[in-house]
Every structure is written in structure tokens, then in C-alpha cells.
Amino acid sequence: MKILDFFVESIKLRIQEQMMYKLNFIIMMITLLSFNLILPFVTILIYMKSNGFPGWDFNQILLFQGVFILINSIDLMFFQRVDWSLSHDVRSGAFDRYLLYPVNTLAYITFTNFGLEHIADLFLGIGIIIYSLIKMQVTVTLANVMLFLGFIVIALFFSLSLAVIKNSIIIRVVRIGRLGEFVRTLKNFGEYPVNIYNSFLSSIFRYIIPLTLLAYIPSMILLNNMSEKFYIAALVVFIISIFAIFFWKNTLKRYNSAGG
Amino acid sequence: MVKNTNIIEVKNLVKHFETFKKEEGLFSSLKSLVKREYVTVKALDGIIFNVKRGEIRGFIGPNGAGKSTTIKILSGILYNTSGEVKVNNYRPWHDREKYVKRIGVVFGQKQQLWLDLPALDTFHLNKTLYEIPDKVYEKNLRYFVKLFELEEIVRRPVRQLSLGEKMKCELISSLLHEPDIVFLDEPTIGLDIFSKEKIRAFIKQVNKDKGITFLLTTHDLDDIENLCENILIINKGKIVFDGKLSKLKDEVLKTKTIDVKFKEKVKDYGIVPDGIKIVSQTEWDVRLEVDRGKHEIERVLNHIIQNYPIKDINVANPEIEEVIKRIYQK
Numbered sequence: 001m002k003i004l005d006f007f008v009e010s011i012k013l014r015i016q017e018q019m020m021y022k023l024n025f026i027i028m029m030i031t032l033l034s035f036n037l038i039l040p041f042v043t044i045l046i047y048m049k050s051n052g053f054p055g056w057d058f059n060q061i062l063l064f065q066g067v068f069i070l071i072n073s074i075d076l077m078f079f080q081r082v083d084w085s086l087s088h089d090v091r092s093g094a095f096d097r098y099l100l101y102p103v104n105t106l107a108y109i110t111f112t113n114f115g116l117e118h119i120a121d122l123f124l125g126i127g128i129i130i131y132s133l134i135k136m137q138v139t140v141t142l143a144n145v146m147l148f149l150g151f152i153v154i155a156l157f158f159s160l161s162l163a164v165i166k167n168s169i170i171i172r173v174v175r176i177g178r179l180g181e182f183v184r185t186l187k188n189f190g191e192y193p194v195n196i197y198n199s200f201l202s203s204i205f206r207y208i209i210p211l212t213l214l215a216y217i218p219s220m221i222l223l224n225n226m227s228e229k230f231y232i233a234a235l236v237v238f239i240i241s242i243f244a245i246f247f248w249k250n251t252l253k254r255y256n257s258a259g260g
Numbered sequence: 261m262v263k264n265t266n267i268i269e270v271k272n273l274v275k276h277f278e279t280f281k282k283e284e285g286l287f288s289s290l291k292s293l294v295k296r297e298y299v300t301v302k303a304l305d306g307i308i309f310n311v312k313r314g315e316i317r318g319f320i321g322p323n324g325a326g327k328s329t330t331i332k333i334l335s336g337i338l339y340n341t342s343g344e345v346k347v348n349n350y351r352p353w354h355d356r357e358k359y360v361k362r363i364g365v366v367f368g369q370k371q372q373l374w375l376d377l378p379a380l381d382t383f384h385l386n387k388t389l390y391e392i393p394d395k396v397y398e399k400n401l402r403y404f405v406k407l408f409e410l411e412e413i414v415r416r417p418v419r420q421l422s423l424g425e426k427m428k429c430e431l432i433s434s435l436l437h438e439p440d441i442v443f444l445d446e447p448t449i450g451l452d453i454f455s456k457e458k459i460r461a462f463i464k465q466v467n468k469d470k471g472i473t474f475l476l477t478t479h480d481l482d483d484i485e486n487l488c489e490n491i492l493i494i495n496k497g498k499i500v501f502d503g504k505l506s507k508l509k510d511e512v513l514k515t516k517t518i519d520v521k522f523k524e525k526v527k528d529y530g531i532v533p534d535g536i537k538i539v540s541q542t543e544w545d546v547r548l549e550v551d552r553g554k555h556e557i558e559r560v561l562n563h564i565i566q567n568y569p570i571k572d573i574n575v576a577n578p579e580i581e582e583v584i585k586r587i588y589q590k
Contacts, residue, residue: 102389
């Protein structure tokens with residue numbers, strides 16, 4: 001399958017590219033791993049110093065953290081670099097080249113900006129999930145694992161749709177400052193159990209901007225607390241995805257390049 | 261069925277851009293935040309032209325004339341406002357992925373190679389993207405690298421290469437998948453004379469060996485003279501000339517220049533007839549500009565040879581810069 005081959009080749013090239021600068025690569029891996037190890041410890045400290053989150057014990061919160069880190073790491077590997085490179089390319093006219101290759105433009109932008117920087121987070125997230133499940137002595141069934149993975153995929157589609165909408169906005173307005181940062185900050189609300197928020201925000205995060213997909217829903221599935229209402233989030237993602245595709249296609253029609 | 265000999269067919273192509281005006285200064289910027297004055301720029305105003313398969317066509321025009329906009333529409337980067345475009349039997353912006361598989365594009369001012377890696381790595385990625393079979397890829401790579409003598413260059417990181425070397429690698433990258441047509445947008449810009457000559461020779465050889473059509477935009481008129489039999493000239497969004505380069509020279513410049521060197525001093529040329537102008541003179545030489553509408557060059561030459569002590573005489577063809585300048589002014 002061409003798109004898969006292209007994905008593999010792009011990742012290889014990105015890895016080769018980062019390895020061209022040996023010291024930078026090593027320092028990058030060390031700093032990122034250190035930084036992401038701190039995050040759960042900070043949460044532990046906050047939890048231990050405060051009353052924690054009502055209704056949730058320490059290991060459950062750790063599970064949420066692990067799931068969030070897992071999903072976020074994949075999100076960052078695919079979409080973080082696109083934020084700044086796309087804006088730069090649109091401003092300079094270098095975006096033109098993305099339209100010259102016989103492959104889906106979004107795929108080209110995403111795969112060629114793939115970053116290994118958060119690969120350590122991925123393993124960290126998996127490690128925390130396994131640790132917290134063992135500590136809670138949760139029995140994880142195959143069905144739950146399949147459902148869990150299915151909702152991880154839906155969560156990634158959600159991230160992809162947000163990225164596509166964000167990229168479309170960047171192409172239309174050329175310079176959008178800290179839009180990427182805004183989206184990331186918004187997503188951070190998904191790190192915690194949704195019921196810690198008031199009913200208004202809770203409804204928004206369940207049914208309008210389904211941030212519950214980023215940690216709450218997958219965690220609840222692993223804790224054997226699957227609900228039919230979770231499928232509403234999947235439906236919302238489907239609607240957002242359709243909108244994102246049309247928005248993107250319309251954006252390309254309106255693309256004006258830069259002069260010269 | 262008669263095979264269409266045209267690879268590009270453009271009919272009444274129009275492209276408008278919406279942009280906004282802003283005066284200089286901070287106050288004007290603040291005003292612009294609240295209310296903007298939008299203007300419509302008519303980049304292309306109903307252009308019509310065809311390009312035959314296997315040609316190397318020159319496409320020239322002053323800055324802002326619409327050359328790059330035309331190339332971007334032909335390569336599928338931009339949509340048209342109205343009009344028809346067919347390249348290789350495709351409408352560029354429909355079926356984009358299938359269409360671009362049969363074209364190559366090189367921008368003189370924009371890079372497509374991965375900067376931190378050797379060009380060979382980008383070539384390999386393109387092999388995947390364009391689904392080039394292994395044997396075809398190896399054969400083409402060997403052919404192009406040998407033609408340009410880049411055996412060592414393609415193994416070095418692109419960012420360490422000179423401008424000329426980068427451009428050669430960009431050209432190879434655009435040709436590995438054996439496109440039917442290649443759009444070259446100022447490929448020799450900023451290059452030294454040796455690199456320019458190598459690139460011109462390369463384009464000629466590839467056109468001859470593989471029959472690939474080239475549409476070349478350039479400000480370097482030596483590119484045109486060396487490569488193109490036919491040219492298009494665009495000005496203010498309209499095609500102002502479409503035809504042979506030689507016809508352009510004949511049509512636009514009705515004068516010829518004659519340079520004469522004398523064996524002895526000549527102080528007085530006598531009465532110079534109407535239609536002949538003395539451009540410059542000394543006692544040892546003279547430059548004449550002859551209106552071909554009023555005088556036959558042969559008769560003028562015969563008159564000079566019979567009546568003056570000639571050491572050397574030369575009839576100069578019109579300079580292409582002069583030709584183009586006059587077309588731009590139309």
C-alpha cells in the first residue's frame with residue numbers, strides 16, 4: 001500500500017535527519033524523557049499535598065495520567081512539528097511543494113513532519129497504565145483491551161480532525177500566532193476525570209468537544225466501567241471529521257500561494 | 261484517431277486574487293484592523309496558448325506579469341477563476357494525485373530537497389511517492405547523475421552544496437519518475453555562467469533523449485536563445501507574443517545595426533539619407549542604424565563598400581533585450 005510505504009519511508013528519513021546531528025539527538029532524548037518523567041511525579045506530589053480528586057484514588061488518577069500521556073505522545077509525534085513548519089511554509093510560499101506530490105497532501109505534511117521526540121512518552125504512558133492496573137488488581141479482559149484500543153483510535157481521529165481544522169485555519173490566515181498552543185491547552189482539560197468539572201463544562205467535554213476521549217473514556221473502559229454514552233463521543237468525532245475534511249478541501253481551493 | 265500534438269492547451273484562463281491595500285505607518289495598521297480596503301488583482305486576463313509535445317518553450321515577462329501564476333495553475337497548485345486548462349489531457353486541479361505523477365516542477369527560488377540529508381535520500385523518498393519500479397529508478401538515477409557528473413555530490417547533505425549543485429539535484433529529483441512535462445520556474449537564477457551552461461546542456465540532452473516537454477520561465481535571455489525555438493511573452497496578465505523567437509526579432513525590430521571600421525580617416529560621410537541614422541562615429545569607425553522598411557541592407561552595404569575605405573564591416577542582429585523591451589512596452 002503506497003501510503004503505508006510512504007509513511008515508513010518518511011519516518012526513516014525523519015530519524016536519519018535527526019541523527020545527522022548526534023549530540024542534539026542524544027540531548028533531546030535525555031531532556032524529553034526527564035521532562036516527561038517529572039509530569040507524573042508532579043501529579044503525585046499535588047495529589048499527596050492536596051485532597052486529590054474527590055471520588056478518585058491515587059492509582060486511578062495515575063491510570064488517567066498514563067492514558068493521557070500515551071494518547072498525547074502519539075498526537076505530539078504526528079502533529080506538534082506541523083504547527084510551526086506549516087505557518088512558516090505558507091508565509092514563504094514553500095507550501096506549494098506539498099501540492100506537487102502524488103499523495104494526499106495532509107498525509108505528506110503529517111508524515112514528513114513526524115517527530116521522534118515523544119517516543120519516550122509513549123513507552124512511559126504504557127508503563128504507567130500497566131503499573132496502575134497491577135496496583136489496582138484490575139482484571140483486564142480481551143474485550144476491554146479491544147474496546148480500549150478502539151477508543152484510542154477514535155481519540156487519535158479526534159486529534160487528527162482538530163489538527164486538520166487548525167492547519168486549514170493557518171493556511172487561510174497565514175499567521176495565527178499561538179493557535180497550536182491554545183489547542184494544546186484546551187486538550188489538557190482532558191487529562192482529568194470529567195466529573196471534577198461543573199455540569200456545564202462536563203457536558204461540553206462529553207458531547208461537544210469530546211475531550212473525555214483523551215483519558216476518561218479509555219480509562220473507564222480499562223476499569224470495567226464501559227457506558228453506551230461513550231459512543232456519543234465517537235459520533236461527535238465522526239461529525240467533526242466530516243467537517244474537517246470539507247473545510248480542508250475548501251481551504252486548498254482558496255489557497256493563493258505567495259508571490260513569485 | 262489523430263493524436264493530440266499539444267501537451268498544454270490553455271483557453272481564456274483568468275485568475276483573480278483578492279488582497280487588501282494598506283498605507284504605511286502604525287495608524288494605517290490600526291485602521292486596517294477595523295476596516296480594510298480590499299482590491300481584486302487580475303493576475304491573468306483571459307490568456308490563450310498551446311504547447312506542443314516535446315518542445316522546450318520559453319515563457320518570459322516582466323516581474324508581476326503572471327508567469328508564476330500561470331505555472332502554478334498549470335501544475336495544480338492554484339485553481340483558476342475561469343477558463344479552461346488541459347495539461348497532458350488532465351485538468352490540473354482535478355485528479356491532482358494522478359496528474360502530478362506525470363509532471364515535474366522545479367522552482368528556482370524554492371527548495372524541495374530535504375536540507376539535512378544527501379539528495380539521494382530525497383530521491384529514494386520520491387521513488388516511493390511516484391511508485392517508480394526499482395530497475396527504472398536505478399537506470400534513471402545512473403543516467404542523470406552521470407549527465408551532471410554528480411556522483412559524489414548526491415551523497416553530501418544538501419545544505420552543504422553550492423547553489424548550482426542544489427539546482428542540479430533538484431532537476432534530477434523532478435525527472436526520476438520520467439514525467440511527460442517539466443515546469444521550470446527560473447532554474448538558472450543566481451547561478452554562475454558555468455552552472456547555467458551545464459543546466460542548459462542538460463535540459464537539451466534530456467529533451468532530445470527522452471522527449472520530455474519543458475516549459476521554462478526565466479529572466480535570463482541567454483536561456484531563451486540557447487534552448488527555445490518558440491516563446492511566449494506575457495505582460496500584465498495577457499499574452500503579447502506567442503511564436504518563433506526569430507519571428508519576434510524580425511517583427512519587432514525593423515532596424516539593423518551596421519558597424520564599419522575604416523582603413524583611413526573618414527571625416528565626412530556626405531548626406532546621410534532618410535532612414536539611416538548615425539548612432540556613433542569617429543574618424544576611424546561608424547555605427548549606423550538602418551530602417552529596413554526604407555532601405556535594403558544589401559544596397560546599403562554595397563554603397564558603403566564602393567565609396568569608403570573599408571577595413572571591416574559587420575551587420576549585427578537585434579539584441580534580444582531590445583526586442584523584449586519593446587514588446588513589454590506594448
